[in-house]
Amino acid sequence: MMPHTDPLTDTLALLRDSSDLRVWSVIITLMGDLTMTGTPDANAPGVSGQALGKIMSAIGIRPEATRVALHRLRKDGWIDSTRHGRRSVYRLSENGLGQTRSVADRIYGPARTAPDRxxxxxxxPHTEDDGRFVALIAEGFSEVLPGVFLGEKAPQTIGDALHLSDSQMRLPDWVTQRLAPAKLRNDIAQLQIAISRLNQGTLPRLPVLDRTALRLVLLHEWRRIALRLPDLPVEALCPELQVRADLQSILTTLGPVQIDALTET
Amino acid sequence: MMPHTDPLTDTLALLRDSSDLRVWSVIITLMGDLTMTGTPDANAPGVSGQALGKIMSAIGIRPEATRVALHRLRKDGWIDSTRHGRRSVYRLSENGLGQTRSVADRIYGPARTAPDRxxxxxxxPHTEDDGRFVALIAEGFSEVLPGVFLGEKAPQTIGDALHLSDSQMRLPDWVTQRLAPAKLRNDIAQLQIAISRLNQGTLPRLPVLDRTALRLVLLHEWRRIALRLPDLPVEALCPELQVRADLQSILTTLGPVQIDALTET
Known part of the structure; x- marks a missing residue:
């Protein structure tokens, strides 16, 4: 068995192949995490450039890359920054906050259950793009064959579409594979392996920076997966797609990000 | 209003455009009719060349065409013939009888009702032809989109197919049109018009040959339509496809074919 001397390094190495550590996206993950796991009533909490740099360095991202990403995020309206003397403090903009909250359930929410119907x-056939395609996707439907959509709620606008509902339907393998393509399955498998190699007993004793960095890496990988899982709860039906509960257990063990502790040390 | 001086000529004229009076097929219609409406226990009743020629002539088919068709039908194993002195008597072969009986319900059966489920x-997607296509068609399913089939009975062999059943489904117009294409709809409309122009009160007073010929023309056109209607009872849902009841009423009024009366006159 592999020794768990440095869980962060191990995890980073294991996830590097599948993970796409785009720096700006990692920063959004971190700021979203601060927002969603921080004081419930607080608006987007600020994070100082210093604390941000420490965490990013801990997962192997160089300060220049972090600065470029912060610049880009500000330019694109994802974050705002304020200056306090020599310190810059970054927080999600109204826009960034809205986008973060709109997907929060998919990332932090409890496991979804299989639909009743x-x-x-x-x-x-040959439907002109009359908006129904987009409308069905927006209602949580997924296209499983050209022009054929599956959902777990009754569609709002059927028009002349053929519509059946069934409480007994079994999801065949090819539909699952269409909903969760090979790349996504592979990423889930990688994350499952990374989690299984962590020794939960020792995690709470890690230095606060390592714990924070490990939390960020795992959460970022999960966020990428969660946002690509279809609205249909395919993971409720496929054991090999289930990673949410284990991930949430690890995050609880690691505890929330302690920004103050980072800048004090 | 058009005078009904000669219902047979009127009907023939009206149906000529849509109808496909292939001579061999008309003979099968007649022999099937003799079999299905004759004595229940009797096997295929025979029909003399003389009687056959009279009926065919009455609907405008020349004796040479009838002889060629009889030759072809015998060669293809649809009919047998026996000689009695100078008379030839024709009847359905075992094979012809089997094929006739296998579709008898579609032609003579009562109107079908909309499915409960x-x-x-x-x-x-991209299913190799593994026999399921043919099996589903044989089970009465109809393809409404590529690879998507509708039926009124639970499929026998589902395998990894997606299967839903619903008692509430409404059949959209494009599915009906797919199941009953324009040509078929037009033929049904023509037959409906032909029937509506007949004066049922006067039909029983027609000469026996005219009655027989009219019965054959109407039945032949209906048979062609009935065999092209899908197994799904779309006509139960579409008033414009319903012609069976009116047709059966006319056939009852005209009465069964009286071969003996034809050869005696």
Whole structure:
């Protein structure tokens, strides 16, 4: 068995292949985490450039890359920054906050359960793009065959579509694979392996910076996966796609990000 | 209003455009009719060349065409013939009898009712022809989109297909049109018009040959339509496809074919 001398290094190494550590996206993950796991009533909490740099360095991202990413995020309206003497403090903008909250359930929410009923909607062949495609996707439907959509709620606008609902439907393998393609399955498997190699007993004794960095790496990888999982709760039906509960257990063990502790040390 | 001086000529004229009076097929219609409406226990009743020629002539088919068709039908194993002195008598072969009986319900059966439940089966994309397509068609399913089938009975062999059943499904117009294409709809409309122009009160007073010929023309056109209607009872849901009841009423009024009366006159 592999010794767990440095869980952060191990985890980083294991996730590096599948993970896409785009720096700006990692910063959004971190700021979203501060927002979602911070004081419930608080607005986007600020994070100093100093604390941010420490965490990013701990996962192997150089200060220049962090600065470039912060510049880009500010320019794109994701974050605001304020200056306090020599310190810069960054927080999510109204826009960034809105986008973060709109997907929070998919990342932090509890495991989804299999639907009580399935709904299938088949559009007429050669349907001109009359908005129904987009409307069905927005209602949580997923396209499993050209023009054939599955969802777990009754569709709002059926029109002349063929619509069946069934409480007994079984999801065949090819539909699951269509909903969760090979790349996503592989990323989930990698994350499952990374989690399984961590020794939960020793995690709380890690230095606060390591704990924070490990939390960020795992959460970032999970966030990428969670946002690519379809609205249909396929993971409720596929053991090999289930990683949410284990991930949440690890995050609880690691505890929330302690920004103050980082800048004090 | 058009005078009904010669219902047979009127009907023939109206149906000529849509109808496909292939001579061999008309003979099968007649022999099937003799079999299905004759004595229940009798096997295929025979029909003399003389009687056959009279009926065919009455609907405008020349004796040479009838002889060629009889030759072809015998060669293809649809009919047998026996000689009695100078008379030839023709009857359906075992094979012809089997084929006639296998579709008798579609032609002579009562109107079908809308299904209590619908079943939708979607095959995986790019399904190799593994026999499921043919099996689903044989089970009465109809393909409404590539790889997507509708039926009124639970499929026997689902395998990894997506299967939903629903008692509430409404059949959209594009599915009906797919199941009953424009040509078929037009033929049904023509037959409906032909029937509506007949004066049922006067039909029983027609000469026996005219009655027989009219019965054959109407039945032949209906048979062509009935065999092209899908196994799904779309006509139960579409008033414009309903012609069976009116047709059966006319056939009852005209009475069964009286071969003996034809050869005696």
């Amino acid at each position: 399935w709904h299938l909607v088949a559009l007429p | 619908w079943h939708l089966v979607a095959l995986p």
